[in-house]
Amino acid sequence: MQTEQTSISTQESVRTSPLNPDELLRVNIERAGYAERDGVIKEIQFSIRPGQLVGLIGPNGAGKSTTVKAMLGLLQDFHGEISMAGTYSYIPEQPILYDQLTLWEHLELAASAWELDQNVFEARAERLLATFRMTEVRHHLPSSFSKGMQQKVMLILAFLHEPALYIVDEPFIGLDPRAIKDFLDMLNEKRKQGAGVLMSTHVLDTAERICDSFLLMNEGRLAARGDLESIQQQCGLPGETLFECFNSLL
Numbered sequence: 001m002q003t004e005q006t007s008i009s010t011q012e013s014v015r016t017s018p019l020n021p022d023e024l025l026r027v028n029i030e031r032a033g034y035a036e037r038d039g040v041i042k043e044i045q046f047s048i049r050p051g052q053l054v055g056l057i058g059p060n061g062a063g064k065s066t067t068v069k070a071m072l073g074l075l076q077d078f079h080g081e082i083s084m085a086g087t088y089s090y091i092p093e094q095p096i097l098y099d100q101l102t103l104w105e106h107l108e109l110a111a112s113a114w115e116l117d118q119n120v121f122e123a124r125a126e127r128l129l130a131t132f133r134m135t136e137v138r139h140h141l142p143s144s145f146s147k148g149m150q151q152k153v154m155l156i157l158a159f160l161h162e163p164a165l166y167i168v169d170e171p172f173i174g175l176d177p178r179a180i181k182d183f184l185d186m187l188n189e190k191r192k193q194g195a196g197v198l199m200s201t202h203v204l205d206t207a208e209r210i211c212d213s214f215l216l217m218n219e220g221r222l223a224a225r226g227d228l229e230s231i232q233q234q235c236g237l238p239g240e241t242l243f244e245c246f247n248s249l250l
């Protein structure tokens with residue numbers, strides 16, 4: 001895993017600042033949005049520590065995707081700072097795959113982009129294909145796969161790289177229960193090795209079970225943040241579920 005600090009944005013307006021030793025990522029978005037609609041999100045500040053799984057939660061239109069796009073450096077309108085240690089993998093909700101390449105060719109292409117040693121690549125690829133039960137179809141075109149199988153290809157590509165940080169957009173819609181378990185087991189293994197995770201999801205019961213802490217967004221701002229107990233306190237609902245806390249804020 002690389003440890004040098006990098007900016008994950010290509011925008012000149014994005015500033016970075018030194019991270020604390022226990023930070024993998026620090027986000028300080030003063031204001032960000034789109035060319036035709038600026039300032040969609042405001043005052044979004046959080047950081048992620050090694051091993052931490054942070055849930056990004058909020059109703060439709062709250063600004064979760066805009067926050068992720070800001071972190072990835074994809075927005076025209078951005079004022080703030082994004083600092084991170086090492087590299088990241090982004091797993092989008094909608095798979096993005098090449099029509100003409102087989103699954104194995106996708107993996108080879110990714111390995112060559114990241115300059116992975118051939119033996120390391122093959123060992124990781126074989127293990128990931130087995131874990132996600134895709135070995136048999138490795139020489140097939142992903143364009144012929146089901147939506148869930150295409151999502152698994154995106155997961156395999158993300159894990160192949162072994163980044164410092166995983167940014168995951170809604171992983172639970174489309175994957176079957178066994179694939180979700182395989183994904184969470186693999187994610188936990190990487191967290192034990194020090195990786196951090198930011199996960200956007202609407203599946204609140206799973207989020208409540210697996211996340212260390214939460215960022216609750218509403219109308220472009222952070223409405224509450226922290227672990228479940230802290231969220232319950234901020235919502236005035238001690239002992240209640242994340243679902244009830246979520247609904248109380250809207």
Ligand SMILES: Nc1ncnc2c1ncn2[C@@H]1O[C@H](COP(=O)(O)OP(=O)(O)OP(=O)(O)O)[C@@H](O)[C@H]1O
Binds near residue numbers: 037058059061064
């Ligand atoms: N390309 C765009 N151009 C202009 N406005 C946009 C664009 N994409 C999103 N928005 C607006 O930004 C706001 C936040 O949208 P965003 O996609 O970040 O929400 P979200 O929390 O990810 O929602 P969902 O749960 O539905 O995916 C919305 O009001 C939306 O209309």
